[in-house]
Amino acid sequence: MPPVPAIGRAIPRREGVAKVTGRARYVDDLSLPGMLHGLTVRSPVPRGIIRAVHYGAGVPWDEITVVTAADIPGRNVVALILDDQPYLAADRINHAEEPILLLAHADKQLLEEARRLVTFDIEPLPAVFTLDDALSGAPIIWGENNLFKSYFVGRGDVDAAFADAPIVVEGVYETGAQEQLYIEPNGMLAVAGDASGVTVWGSMQCPYYIHKAIAGLFAMPLERIRVVQMETGGGFGGKEEYPSIIAGHAALLAWKSGRPVKMIYDRAEDMVATTKRHPSRTRHRTAVSRDGTLLGMDIDFMIDGGAYCTLSPVVLSRGTIHASGPYFCPNIRIRGRAVATNLPPHGAFRGFGAPQSIFALERHMDRVAAAIGLQPDELRRRNFIRPGQVSAVGQVMADRVDMDAILDRALDMADYHQKRTRFAAANVAAGRTRKGIGFATFMHGAGFTGSGEDHLASIVSVEATADGTVRVLSASTEIGQGTNTIFSQIAADALGVDVEAIEIAQPDTAVVPNSGPTVASRTCMVVGKLLETACRNLRAALTDSGHLASDGDLRQACRAYVRERGPLRASAHYQPNEAARWDDERYQGDAYGSYAWAAYVAEVTVDLVTFETRIDDFVAVQEVGRVIHPVLATGQIEGGVAQAIGWALYEDVVWREGRMANSQMTNYIMPTSVDLPPIRVHFEEVPYQHGPAGAKGIGELPMDGPAPAIANAIAHATGVDVRRVPFTPEMLAHLVEAAGA
């Protein structure tokens, strides 16, 4: 009898027991004989030229391994999109906390003293910390014009639309940086040598990114590099590109010392030195008819990339494509720019540019509605994009999207209309609190943008083992989000076995093929689909060889095959969707294979004594295709909403001379469980034909909607126009005062 399908059931997390019993092994649990500890000495200034390095007396310097840029055997660049970021600053410093040299010693605490004893003579250079200074080019700090990347996308005749428009609404919206705050800080352990090549173990999202980066750093062929993911305590994008740096540093120290070297950042270093969400500024000009039809959208979207390019062009791309939201407008022009400043490079963070541009749009839509005297939901309904309509970049919407139904469901669950009226009436009376309710409607494209998945050309393999289980071989990492569990479900159902018959191989570049990075909400939808195909191929191979009858036992078949013929492996290679079109030059076409669609509603109380905002209720309704695992999927939404509430209300990176001044969890305020509302999650399930069992992407979506929903609720409660994330009590105090004066 075939087993009960695993998909759709909340099976236990595959690595859950190991995690809760302490058996799970994180990089800091590893120790090798003769191992040294490594640390990084960083720049005290945001920009300048290194003239001299001094090693002060007080520690035995002859016992300490010191690595500088001059020790690098290969290229001193972190291989990513552009080769502009060095592993170690050789002479030029471009941001505070930039790595200058590395130290290793067996005594970790002595090393801390050594770090304090290293001083630099640095000739300071003028630095740029704001978007305006970067754009004005005073001074030029990167390339010819401080611009990493620009996009111009759109369709129709925007100027003509504005010339004839009865109503034009403008607004400028800003968002601040945000720290990922994964529970496990970055860490790596490396061994390196002429004979052994380079091996690193660590906390990461993307083993093959590190693989490529290390090969360049050591000028070594790829086959001499091995990267192994250890159990990883969260990533949120913060372990997408940054681990290539710490892995390279650990490997350089191991190379020079001839000993294994472990580098583990503490929380303060992780916060002050590693990537954060890109700050942004978006200017909207919207032409609208008196009945609320969008006639023209002119959008200028800008992000602060920090001192090096890293992933900024890709973040910019996603933010630009999402800037016009889930609406149809015949005339759209979007300009996107990623600029250089002397802040530490900003990087990948859940949502990847979309939360920034969606905040601007969804706050702006409420202002447009107010300008023409329409209810916020009515304005959206008149403009929702429908199947067959065309997006800003020319994508014909093939999804069976029904934003009206999603919005109906969300507003109904939140009792929006009744509360909207009741709160407005109650807020007229004097009192110390004001109540409000607001929402946002949005979408999030899953997988890489445009032809990105074609270029990745991902591969997933599965292999039959002698004991009859099937091993899944992929580079997609479990980072707390549930990869191991959903892969087990997908494989089990495709093979027709129980999940206990599935084993997930530890991501190790010596063992698993490159299934691409664990980013962009692609693990389930793209890699999961490859896994489903690979499993079907394995089943077919067993059937073809005569080991598996149509109602036969797959485990027995695997055992028999391996015993008689040896190893059996089946793979699936990503196949471009022949129907999808994308023009990289013009940035036009099918930007994403599919989108998740959502409407989120926030109910808030604003305390007019302290100007603190409390979220009383939160409703999250989304269509994400088939839900593979209801508990994990709900957890993804709840976690994303919580993280977005942090961004919206609490998390304020304080910059002083280009350096994060509040790099502690006591002064960088993230919400605790008592600060969070009940988060009520509902899924509409519309199967997607190219996803495994009909699933789409889910991980980033919940980051997009909460900030604008909360902003709209605060505006409803207080009447003040909130346009900058985070909505701190200090900012609200100022706005309320200004409104009252």
Added chain:
Amino acid sequence: MRSWLAQYEMRSASDLGEALDLLSRWPGEWTPFAGGTDLMVLLEAGKLPRRRFVDLWRINELRGIAASADSVRIGALATYTDLLTDPIIAAEFPLVAAAARETGAVAIQNRGTVGGNIANASPAADLPPALLVYGAALELASSRGRRHVAYESFHFGYKRMDLAADELIVGVTLPRERRAQGERGAGWQHRETYRKVGTRRAQAISKICFAASVDLDGGVVRDIRIALGSVAPTVVRARSAEESVRNQPIGSQTIAAARLALRADISPIDDIRSTADYRLRVAGNLLEELLS
């Protein structure tokens, strides 16, 4: 951990005499270490300048909360958990209980001490405003003897206080007599308020901490005591604001006068946690809320 432990030394005192002896023989050399909840943060960050510490944790005579007819004496090593579980504190000094409840997490409440909190002299500390409202006195000991000082006059500048290098805070006394005063008419009303404004609701460091007690008789302010944290170099008693409303009927005029007077009591600044402007405005709002 960013400190090099080999550079640090700790001695554990088995009784008060031993601790005081160490402090008096090398004045300023040994730093008292009680629960360590402030010092360990600096040690972790590699920012602990003092190198020699005397651990007080085993000195049992500094523990305990004891009540007499006219006062309650809190030992310097009493923890926040001790404050939270003491019935007299709960019944008669609710602002102290509220402050203890709002300080840190359970682990911090189990280790953090009253004496350590006072001696650390953070202007953002949560307990001192409550102690100021209740008219606390400190008992200080050295090998030269003991003395008592009013808590209100103890701090006189940022991290500066009336504590000699050889002295330890050994206890805090809260008078009970004002709790017992009766003879109140039908129009008598007593209010006590503790508000910690830290943006998040737990595990926060105060942006503003406000503690107050007010007695109203027929809508006229009689006794009033207001203390604030995080709005000046030390925790402060708002004497000007108190004076401006004493014997005045509460109402919008009184409130406006009190808000104005409060500006003389506090001197908030911009820092990484908040702004001077916000602190001033919210302190005024909290005062207004108390008097409304």
